[in-house]
Amino acid sequence: MRPYTFVFYLHLMKHILGVTNTLCEALQRKDQDILNAVKLVKTTKEELQTYQLEGFDSLLIDVTSFCEKYDIEMVNMEAVYVDPKNRRKKTGITNRQHYVVNNFKTVLDMQIQELGNRFNEVTTNLLIYMSSLSPCLNFGAFDKLNLLKLAEMYPCDFNFDEKDKLFYELGNYIANVKEDTRFDDLNGVSKLAKRMVETRKHIDFPLVYRLIKLSLVLPVATASVERSFSSMKHLKTELRNRMGDGFLNDAYICYIEREFLQQVSIEDVMQRFQKMKTRREQL
Known part of the structure; x- marks a missing residue:
């Protein structure tokens, strides 16, 4: 952990993770605002691109300060770069060019391309x-124009x-739901779909309801689907790889919705x- 290269990468990744942290937290929230998430992606990419063009000197200052504080041997950026795998071969570049x-x-290119x-x-x-x-x-x-493009x-x-x-x-749909007080307290497309069924407006506006259903089947609003697949490794292990679909589904629900199940008492x-069913002993 004391080589200069490790310190360099440590500070670089610290900055990248700091820039992308807001976006990561926003994408993992269950009450995700899609439009704000898209704007966050754009601003995060722009921030990384700006740092790529202008941030090397500031990074170098932080790395140098860290090395001086903990007495770590620094690299002369103006010296000729020597490839550690082939020290006899001349590289023709300086250490600064190599690190840049x-x-x-x-x-940074890898991070920007991944977001892209x-x-x-x-x-x-x-x-x-x-959205x-x-x-x-x-x-x-x-x-209205965006929804027509969605169709x-x-x-x-x-x-x-x-x-x-x-x-x-x-046009008729938006005028109708804005005047209906039953749609005032909604905060998500899924709740909108439920309220339309409860008020039977899905019959009056079948095409709009079809758009809503198409939006719900795309798991892009939250990271819940990704978390669900990630939980498979905790439940379907080598010792439990032959469980039936019914039991596996019940186990997944209990695991994924564990925050809700914590509110259920053992007595219940x-x-x-x-x-x-009738049992011999009282539980």
């Missing part, structure tokens, strides 16, 4: 269009006549099992 090109910019791959233009537009369905703040994010992305679900009809249905569980 092969270390600093390479790591995960949130490409199509995915970003999809998230923006979906127009949000009922938060009395449907403040509603945008264009599902050619198999909306034919030409339905797309034309959707334009007028969206025992009474539930006791009432399921």
Whole structure:
């Protein structure tokens, strides 16, 4: 842990993780605001790109200060770089060029490309269009043109006549739900879908309800689906790899919704099992 290269990478990753921390926390919240998440992705990429162009000298100052404090041998940036795997071969570059090109910019390029791959233009537009369905703040994010573009992305679900009809249905829909006080306390698309069924508005606005259902089947609003798949390694282990689908599903629900299940007392569980059938002994 004392080589200069380790200290250099340590400070570099500390800065990268600090820049991306806000975005990571935002993407993992269950009450995710899609539009704000998209803006966070954009600003995070811009911050990393700016740091890539202008941040090497400031990073070097932090690394030098750290090395002086803990008496770590520093590298002369103006000296000729020597490849540790082939010391006899001349590289023709200085240590500064090596750390800038092969270390600093390479790591930042990887981070920027990863964000670009995960949130490409199509995915970003999809998230923006979906955010127009949000009922938060009395449907403040509603945008008819964005929702029409969202329908264009599902050619198999909306034919030409339905797309034309959707334009007028969206206008009637937003005027109707804004005046209905039963839609005032909603804070998510899933709750909007439930409220539409409860009020039977899904019958009056079938095309809008279809858009809402298409948005719900895409696991892009939260990281809950990713967390669900990650939990498989905790439940379906080598010792429990033959459990049935029913039991596995029940176990997953208990594991994923453990925060909710903590509110259920042991006595209530025992009474539930006791009432399921007649038992010889009292639980």
